[in-house]
Amino acid sequence: MPESRRAFFLSRYADILSEGEALNPRAPPSGKRGRPRQSKATNLLLRLRTYTDDVWRFATDPGVPFTNNLAEQAVRMSKVKQKVSGGFRTKKGADAYCIIHSYLATMHKQGANLFHALILTFQGQPPQPRLA
Known part of the structure; x- marks a missing residue:
């Protein structure tokens, strides 16, 4: 994939994640020990943001299949x-x-x-x- 197309898709991907995070904000600290429980959507958005390179590896490495x-x-x-x-x-x-x-x-x-x-x-x- 040409670098310009990849940059476009990564930018759009970041925009979609930002929109999702605005619609599914993280739960505030509850005052109890440990992390507050998050919704499934929030957890998914966090993983997609944290592992962006892994999610898009198929676009940068031709040896990686689109799915596993x-x-x-x-x-x-x-x-x-x-x-x-x-x-x-x-x-x-x-x-x-x-x-x-x-x-x-x-x-x-x-x-x-x-x-x-x-x-x-x-x-x-x-x-x-x-x-x-």
């Missing part, structure tokens, strides 16, 4: 499985689940038909993922 959804998705299913089932019964079962999930995630990222890949795997001919 793939990384989150890789962890999400095992956490759901753990919550729904109350956990894995054995370490061996957890390891098997992670291996299968990792393989299917890789095949999905490479555009393979997962159902077809599973059929071939059960027939003893698992398709191999392409190496980078």
Whole structure:
């Protein structure tokens, strides 16, 4: 992204945060120990302002993806499985689940038909993922 466009977007971003902070002011000190409780909107605005460089890293570093959804998705299913089932019964079962999930995630990222890949795997001919 050209520097002039990035500067424009960062300026607009700062303006939007300022507007949000005006509409969601920080709670004043309550006189009790510790920090006063803030609203969810105020906490979000504070994080967006504090981590501006991280939020906009995709615009300065071409190697950084726009979102981290793939990384989150890789962890999400095992956490759901753990919550729904109350956990894995054995370490061996957890390891098997992670291996299968990792393989299917890789095949999905490479555009393979997962159902077809599973059929071939059960027939003893698992398709191999392409190496980078």
